[in-house]
Amino acid sequence: MKELRVLVTGGASGIGAATVRRFAQDGARVVVLDRDPAPGAHGVRADLSDDASVRAAVAEAVAHLGGLDVLVNNAGVGAVGDVTANDDEEWHRVYDVNVLGIVRTTRAALPHLRASGHAAVVNTCSIAAWTGLPQRALYSATKGAVQALTLAMAADHLADGIRVNCVNPGTADTPWVQRLLDATDDPAAERAALQARQPTGRLVSADEVAHAVVHLADPRSSATTGVVLAVDGGTHSLRLPARQG
Template sequence: MEFEGRVAVITGAANGIGRSCAELFIERGGSLVLGDIDLDEGLKLQAELGDRALFLEANVRDLAAIQALAAKAVNHFGGLDILVNNAAVALNGAVDEIDEDRWQTVIDTNLTGFWRAMKACVPHMRERGGGSIVNMSSVQGLRAFKGWPAYAAAKGAINALTVQTAADLAPAGIRVNAVAPGTIMTPMNEKIFAAMDDPSELIDRWNKAHPIGRFGYPNEVAETVAFLASDRSSFITGEILRVDGGLAIKGD
């Protein structure tokens, strides 16, 4: 029950990694305010998790909506201790092919959305005398994958933002770390597979790219997020922790 008495805000909570984080935090005693644009799945998750979880429809591209998440945590549960910055979109296209609208959608969601959430939540953490922020990065912020410049740019910037804010917020007792997953079987990746003429070929290729020989699963990432959010990692800040089955170390 390591999160008993702790209150977390999780963005992108309705599906995939965010959902697994929510389930694990509840299991370990936490109280949650969950944000997502998927109203139906968000309300289902709230019902499943019980009275220590509240869901609000929220788009991380809207600062007021994210401020409402933070305010709900304080007003309903009495404070805010943890932020899991998870909401993201995946839009591909080579640098000379992707249009400006798609580029800006990725950057505004995957990078600026993280800043909005930190801007909204950090003042409440200061009032509590500390806290923990976990940003969802990606191995794509560390190495190249053909055709994903906007996504890679956003995730690489998240790594830099994590290190910078970790230094800035350390005197306030707020730790900031990031998790960099490899390929994880989430609804986002399932949409990518569905758009392929031969998804089995892509799935097989992505499996082989990981030395462990398979995709990861959301609960495996959630365990790492929980570690970084908890007192078990009390002397860790500014870290980019890969959860990637060895993807980033593969030499061929």
């Protein structure tokens, strides 16, 4: 991992920030692409809904790093409600960031990844791509698209020597989830319900997701591509008896 050149979108907070820290701890050189890069790692500012902005930011990151080995497409936005809850404008906005944001960033990064001997792309997807979650219609639709896009990209770029995988976190203990909880009438009760939904009885930590991302990007995982890796406390695969008491 030493001196691996990494670009992380949405790396200023939550899972992205944890991923940046983990890469840095393992000796990689990291640039953060974000609307508002936080102090610490080298940051470039970009709006994922603007192709020119993305291309300029990727070019700046590559110039700083001297090339690119790993792209982590982590940035995304949320949405709440059933299929009737969001108007067309909101559907377009969330798809523009969550799906087309990955397309724009990867498209700009591809020439540089093709030149790497250890090229990998890791997309942050969600358990929502697999599991029907209440009041998450728009968000789930975008994450289903991200999962399908990941597999298509893995097939398309195998001959380029670029591995493409994604992680599907369960409900993670991040600032975004906390903001959702804070907007409810009883945040403590809502948090308890989210914890109970996961077989482990707790939320996934950002560091646990970051560990999975770095594992998939690691050159030692060279036989791993086209993989959807759940980091969800068993939500997707386990069906346990209801807890008593």
